[in-house]
């Protein structure tokens with residue numbers, strides 16, 4: 087990111103940068119020829135965006151900010167956004183398609199972070215369906231995780 091002084095056709099020099107702690111970013115740029123100063127202000131969301139993209143401002147990278155806003159948006163998404171309910175049924179002729187979850191498996195699923203639980207649940211359910219497994223247990227979850235390379239889920 088660079089600023090040009092239009093009058094002097096001169097690239098402005100990075101002056102100072104502040105991260106006051108409320109998420110606001112302020113940076114100033116000064117024209118070395120005429121002394122004009124411009125300031126760049128961003129709101130917390132823009133600061134996060136700039137930080138997360140690793141954009142270099144004035145030759146230094148802004149320290150990484152927690153992506154709190156994005157996390158919040160993800161976390162408030164529907165828990166069952168990836169759940170079975172909205173999926174059209176029919177291809178699983180023979181049985182009703184949805185494997186059941188053992189109590190142990192349900193407890194384990196409950197420990198998965200809220201914002202990925204629906205997706206994780208679907209991954210295991212699809213795994214079980216493909217193999218004709220009618221009940222998902224922690225052992226099935228272990229096997230699926232190892233086979234699918236889903237460490238940590």
Ligand SMILES: [Zn+2]
Nearest residue numbers: 091094117120
């Ligand atoms: Zn100038």
